[in-house]
Amino acid sequence: MKIAAIMAGSMDGPVESGAIGAVVAERGAALIWHYRRQNHPMPAPDDYDALIVFGGEVSVHDRALKPYFDSLAQCILAFHKLNKPILGSCLGSQAIAYAFGAKVFAQGFLEYGFTPLTPTQAAETDPLLEGLDFTPTIFEMHSDTFELPVDASLLLTGEAIRHQAFRLGESTYGFQCHFEVNPNIVTTWTERELIGNPNHSPATVSEIYQQVMLDFERYQSDQQRFAHQVVNRWLDLIPNS
Numbered sequence: 001m002k003i004a005a006i007m008a009g010s011m012d013g014p015v016e017s018g019a020i021g022a023v024v025a026e027r028g029a030a031l032i033w034h035y036r037r038q039n040h041p042m043p044a045p046d047d048y049d050a051l052i053v054f055g056g057e058v059s060v061h062d063r064a065l066k067p068y069f070d071s072l073a074q075c076i077l078a079f080h081k082l083n084k085p086i087l088g089s090c091l092g093s094q095a096i097a098y099a100f101g102a103k104v105f106a107q108g109f110l111e112y113g114f115t116p117l118t119p120t121q122a123a124e125t126d127p128l129l130e131g132l133d134f135t136p137t138i139f140e141m142h143s144d145t146f147e148l149p150v151d152a153s154l155l156l157t158g159e160a161i162r163h164q165a166f167r168l169g170e171s172t173y174g175f176q177c178h179f180e181v182n183p184n185i186v187t188t189w190t191e192r193e194l195i196g197n198p199n200h201s202p203a204t205v206s207e208i209y210q211q212v213m214l215d216f217e218r219y220q221s222d223q224q225r226f227a228h229q230v231v232n233r234w235l236d237l238i239p240n241s
Helices: 020-028 063-081 091-099 121-125 184-194 202-236
Strands: 003-008 030-035 050-053 086-089 105-114 137-146 151-159 165-168 170-177
Touching: 003 121, 003 165, 020 030, 020 202, 050 063, 063 086, 063 091, 063 170, 086 091, 086 121, 086 165, 091 137, 091 165, 091 170, 105 202, 121 151, 137 184, 184 202
Parallel strands: 003 030, 003 050, 050 086, 086 170
Antiparallel strands: 105 137, 151 165, 165 170
């Protein structure tokens, strides 16, 4: 299997794809990376079996990046039209929502840390989430959210941010949460995006980071179970996988 992997932000894909990249490798598939910062072209759907759109520190609603996200939206729609599975993580979920005409906007605060998520009734029969035997508490790190696209099935909700996961059609999925992370990845993101950022108090960043590191001990086992279930079942949607 060849899976196109979009990296719109500054992340190092092989290092920071976490459990998503690990499960893809375990299944014998390959992620072919397409980086915005390296001016890579959008992948052609005919060349790939599926598409993953990863997270990043940029915003879909950044006017300077509108040409890029318009191009990414057309790529997403092209994969969807061919019924090739799509998985979006954080910024990736926002890009999918944007591609289908939904508004993406600043939520007014940073959602950072492990967040309890509630499966909806639709999740009970969803191919990726059915049979989940625990309430997922998953890491989050984002300042933007999105309206739910028309015809999307809402799968997971949160208290502060309602739209946490959705499905469009049979195999296009967006997850606002970062179920793929481990402590090393979160440390990298925190150092790169929060520490030294004038928009965030150093004392507050230190406090919430320390809490997250403690929470990994409590929640990481279930988060890994969640990631392995979701990614393996998503890969099962790829024909001849």
